[in-house]
Amino acid sequence: MARQEQKKDVVIVGLGWTGSIAGIELAQEGLEIVALERGHDQNTVPDFQYPQQIDELKYGVRLKMMQKLSQQTLTVRRSGDETALPYRSLGSFLPGNGVGGAGTHWNGLNWRPQPAELKLRSHVVENWGEGIIPEGMNLGDYPVSYDDLEPFFTQFEKVAGISGYAGNLNGEIREGGNPFEGWRSEDYPMPPLPTTYDSSKFQAAAKAMGYHPFPAPAGIASTAYVNPYGMQMGPCNFCGFCERFGCYQYSKSSPQTTILDALKRYPNFSYRTQSEVLRVELAADGKTATGVTYWDDAAQEEVFQPADMVILSSYQLNNVHLMLLSGLGEAYNPLTGEGTLGKNYAYQMNGGITMFFREEEFNPFVGHGANGMVIDDFSISQNDFGAEGFIGGSYWRSGTFNGQPIRNMPLPAGTPAWGAGWKQAIGENYGHAMSIGSHGSHMAYANNHLDLDPTYTDRHGRPLMRMTFNWQDNDLRMNQFMKSKMEPLAASMNPDLMQAGFKNIGAQYDVRPYQTTHNTGGHIMSENAREGVVNRYSQTWKAHNVFAMGAGNFVQNTQYNPTGLVGALAYHTVNAIRTQYLSNPRPLV
Amino acid sequence: MSHSRGWPLPRKRRKAPPPVPLEDYDRAYLNADEWAFVMAATARLIPSDGDGPGAIETRVPVFIDLQLAGDYGAAGDWYMEGPHDPSAEPARGWQSPLNPAEVYRQAIPAFDAWCEETHGEIFAKLSPEQQDASLTSLQKGDVGLPSELRDFFTILLANTKEGYFADPIYGGNHGMQSWVYIGFPGARAAYRAWPERHNVKYPLGPVSISGERA
Numbered sequence: 118m119a120r121q122e123q124k125k126d127v128v129i130v131g132l133g134w135t136g137s138i139a140g141i142e143l144a145q146e147g148l149e150i151v152a153l154e155r156g157h158d159q160n161t162v163p164d165f166q167y168p169q170q171i172d173e174l175k176y177g178v179r180l181k182m183m184q185k186l187s188q189q190t191l192t193v194r195r196s197g198d199e200t201a202l203p204y205r206s207l208g209s210f211l212p213g214n215g216v217g218g219a220g221t222h223w224n225g226l227n228w229r230p231q232p233a234e235l236k237l238r239s240h241v242v243e244n245w246g247e248g249i250i251p252e253g254m255n256l257g258d259y260p261v262s263y264d265d266l267e268p269f270f271t272q273f274e275k276v277a278g279i280s281g282y283a284g285n286l287n288g289e290i291r292e293g294g295n296p297f298e299g300w301r302s303e304d305y306p307m308p309p310l311p312t313t314y315d316s317s318k319f320q321a322a323a324k325a326m327g328y329h330p331f332p333a334p335a336g337i338a339s340t341a342y343v344n345p346y347g348m349q350m351g352p353c354n355f356c357g358f359c360e361r362f363g364c365y366q367y368s369k370s371s372p373q374t375t376i377l378d379a380l381k382r383y384p385n386f387s388y389r390t391q392s393e394v395l396r397v398e399l400a401a402d403g404k405t406a407t408g409v410t411y412w413d414d415a416a417q418e419e420v421f422q423p424a425d426m427v428i429l430s431s432y433q434l435n436n437v438h439l440m441l442l443s444g445l446g447e448a449y450n451p452l453t454g455e456g457t458l459g460k461n462y463a464y465q466m467n468g469g470i471t472m473f474f475r476e477e478e479f480n481p482f483v484g485h486g487a488n489g490m491v492i493d494d495f496s497i498s499q500n501d502f503g504a505e506g507f508i509g510g511s512y513w514r515s516g517t518f519n520g521q522p523i524r525n526m527p528l529p530a531g532t533p534a535w536g537a538g539w540k541q542a543i544g545e546n547y548g549h550a551m552s553i554g555s556h557g558s559h560m561a562y563a564n565n566h567l568d569l570d571p572t573y574t575d576r577h578g579r580p581l582m583r584m585t586f587n588w589q590d591n592d593l594r595m596n597q598f599m600k601s602k603m604e605p606l607a608a609s610m611n612p613d614l615m616q617a618g619f620k621n622i623g624a625q626y627d628v629r630p631y632q633t634t635h636n637t638g639g640h641i642m643s644e645n646a647r648e649g650v651v652n653r654y655s656q657t658w659k660a661h662n663v664f665a666m667g668a669g670n671f672v673q674n675t676q677y678n679p680t681g682l683v684g685a686l687a688y689h690t691v692n693a694i695r696t697q698y699l700s701n702p703r704p705l706v
Numbered sequence: 707m708s709h710s711r712g713w714p715l716p717r718k719r720r721k722a723p724p725p726v727p728l729e730d731y732d733r734a735y736l737n738a739d740e741w742a743f744v745m746a747a748t749a750r751l752i753p754s755d756g757d758g759p760g761a762i763e764t765r766v767p768v769f770i771d772l773q774l775a776g777d778y779g780a781a782g783d784w785y786m787e788g789p790h791d792p793s794a795e796p797a798r799g800w801q802s803p804l805n806p807a808e809v810y811r812q813a814i815p816a817f818d819a820w821c822e823e824t825h826g827e828i829f830a831k832l833s834p835e836q837q838d839a840s841l842t843s844l845q846k847g848d849v850g851l852p853s854e855l856r857d858f859f860t861i862l863l864a865n866t867k868e869g870y871f872a873d874p875i876y877g878g879n880h881g882m883q884s885w886v887y888i889g890f891p892g893a894r895a896a897y898r899a900w901p902e903r904h905n906v907k908y909p910l911g912p913v914s915i916s917g918e919r920a
């Protein structure tokens with residue numbers, strides 16, 4: 118029999134971005150809370166300190182901050198006709214592990230989606246009619262609007278300490294900001310960071326073509342800053358060891374730098390590491406959860422943690438896996454369209470152009486994870502889907518973010534991969550190239566979904582989750598459109614050489630190269646229990662005392678990095694718990 | 707702008723003590739034949755002639771030996787449970803039942819046998835031109851390795867470049883020579899004044915995690 122711990126008011130599963138938000142906001146209510154984290158504890162000092170953290174091999178290549186696939190992984194196939202095979206070594210996406218989660222080693226690009234993206238189905242139907250929606254695409258509206266979420270975007274940005282320049286301040290469009298963004302009730306908490314050479318070249322070229330460049334919104338401190346929890350940040354020094362690394366200063370926005378030290382001061386909050394939650398336990402009637410069962414790695418035994426409320430904040434992939442294993446919804450069947458759990462898994466469609474300028478110096482090692490100038494002129498709200506033949510959009514960005522040579526060595530196409538030619542090319546080209554990236558939307562499709570694998574199991578004997586995912590024509594067409602628009606811009610900068618990398622129509626998903634850790638959907642939000650897994654407050658339709666945080670809530674993915682929306686939804690959820698649920702626990706919709 | 711003044715060079719350059727010659731190096735994982743192969747192969751993947759250091763001066767073979775002896779070689783972080791389908795399409799990722807250390811162990815004799823059959827000698831004894839031709843065949847998948855060894859060339863090349871560019875604490879990139887060659891400042895990681903210095907070459911040489919300077 119499992120050991121049993123003392124009952125708590127709240128158990129939090131996973132102590133990354135959303136778990137930390139839930140922890141501190143609910144701790145303010147005086148609730149007894151325990152957070153269970155499967156990984157290790159880690160903090161700025163001593164874990165991220167200089168110079169040990171400045172190690173490309175350990176963190177950038179061997180990925181020592183990431184989920185250990187020997188502990189937990191999933192299988193992948195591209196369609197129902199293939200046999201899914203395990204994701205054995207990290208490649209395409211890099212889920213986090215340990216206190217802080219992926220929030221520790223993210224890039225810090227912090228976006229709000231456009232208002233149209235949250236009501237995308239309506240936006241499409243109103244402007245072009247239902248007829249343009251391709252067969253097999255599950256296009257939906259979020260059950261929350263931009264206006265509903267605006268206060269919570271602002272709240273997350275204040276906590277996370279975001280640097281930027283508002284382009285739409287209460288409806289007033291401001292020169293130098295993003296004219297296509299949704300309205301902001303306040304400007305960013307910190308001004309934008311300085312602009313590196315590549316960004317300024319891109320900015321000038323974009324302006325000359327009539328586009329609207331603006332500084333990328335960055336979870337990277339540009340000045341000294343104190344957030345609403347009293348946490349202090351100091352300005353970034355462009356160390357260039359940002360994405361995949363913990364910040365050795367207190368400059369990158371993370372659970373460690375913005376929440377956790379304040380949270381740990383609450384006597385009613387505690388957390389246990391090396392504690393991997395195995396399933397959520399449901400009451401006999403299946404209508405509420407009684408707590409969670411976890412694996413205590415130190416004691417090597419299963420433990421039952423009873424609680425009145427369960428917050429799932431273990432990252433999108435882990436949340437969906439736990440929900441499938443716990444019966445927190447009916448698994449989606451793409452053939453019949455029945456069931457909702459695992460439905461609408463989506464990702465991100467990216468491309469880019471690299472340009473070589475032999476005589477110019479870019480110092481690529483000077484940068485941070487969210488560096489750069491951006492344009493949103495080809496974003497979702499700006500594209501004529503009817504005329505272009507796709508639904509979607511992207512933002513373009515240029516800015517150095519790491520010059521670490523094992524992974525960041527752009528060379529002219531045709532350069533040999535080894536030998537004398539390679540060695541000569543690295544000497545000639547390092548530091549003389551810049552790039553522009555297109556970061557694009559990804560829609561939801563019947564084909565792309567998550568369920569349990571029939572063959573492979575984890576160390577606890579549980580079935581692995583199975584991902585069925587492939588690129589679809591709609592998003593590939595969007596990508597090709599971006600290529601056709603980006604090439605003239607890049608050419609206008611007169612590089613000595615330029616080369617484009619955009620997936621072609623027919624491209625098949627390849628799990629090996631890193632793409633993004635923006636896995637979305639699977640426990641999507643919906644207006645009613647027939648269409649999704651959670652309601653507008655991220656409360657599961659199945660059990661009213663289980664709330665599921667994170668990008669699993671996304672109806673389809675947006676064109677942006679997910680965490681701005683993830684953070685806002687987390688604040689929206691805890692606000693509903695505080696103001697509506699605690700006084701009267703029940704389904705809120 | 708001029709950089710002859712303003713960024714003083716460190717008064718005392720800290721140099722690592724001279725390392726054990728590669729011939730006397732006490733191997734952690736590779737056996738003598740494997741060592742001979744790795745020495746010969748990395749010397750062609752990143753040759754010593756021309757501008758910039760080669761794999762041998764930067765002690766890439768030491769790096770590879772240590773990596774294979776450790777967690778990477780053992781695929782300690784990877785999911786290695788069966789069933790395995792090593793002949794699956796490459797886009798499906800690593801599907802070999804073998805870990806990287808085992809792949810080296812089995813692939814080196816298999817490739818050496820192919821070299822002997824094709825060129826009359828094992829790889830280490832071939833001429834540089836024959837070695838390059840053999841590596842090209844290996845790269846193209848023309849050597850007929852069984853599918854569980856298919857990724858051998860990919861990891862050999864990746865590990866060689868890792869050893870060339872990684873911090874010297876891992877045994878390669880001796881003297882930070884590769885960083886000096888390309889102009890990467892290593893573990894300096896502090897550039898507060900630099901984002902606005904547009905199109906100006908950063909003037910300082912690298913430092914390493916253990917405090918070497920070059």
Ligand SMILES: Cc1cc2nc3c(=O)[nH]c(=O)nc-3n(C[C@H](O)[C@H](O)[C@H](O)COP(=O)(O)OP(=O)(O)OC[C@H]3O[C@@H](n4cnc5c(N)ncnc54)[C@H](O)[C@@H]3O)c2cc1C
Pocket residue numbers: 130131132133134135136153154155156211212213214215216217218219220221222223224225226227228360361392393394395430431432433435486487634635666667668678679680681683
């Ligand atoms: C390299 C990288 C770069 C990124 N860059 C950006 C970016 O620039 N902008 C952006 O918006 N997003 C970015 N992201 C994504 C961003 O990190 C995530 O959106 C965000 O961290 C999600 O928050 P979360 O709370 O859902 O999950 P996380 O922050 O990952 O936290 C989940 C936690 O749950 C724990 N856990 C998992 N399973 C269990 C279990 N069974 N039991 C107990 N604990 C468990 C994990 O160990 C982890 O600590 C990036 C991600 C990566 C990996």
Ligand code: SF4
Pocket residue numbers: 337338353354355356357358359360362363364365366368369370484485486
């Ligand atoms: S680039 Fe800036 S924010 Fe990122 S890790 Fe370095 S100092 Fe921290």
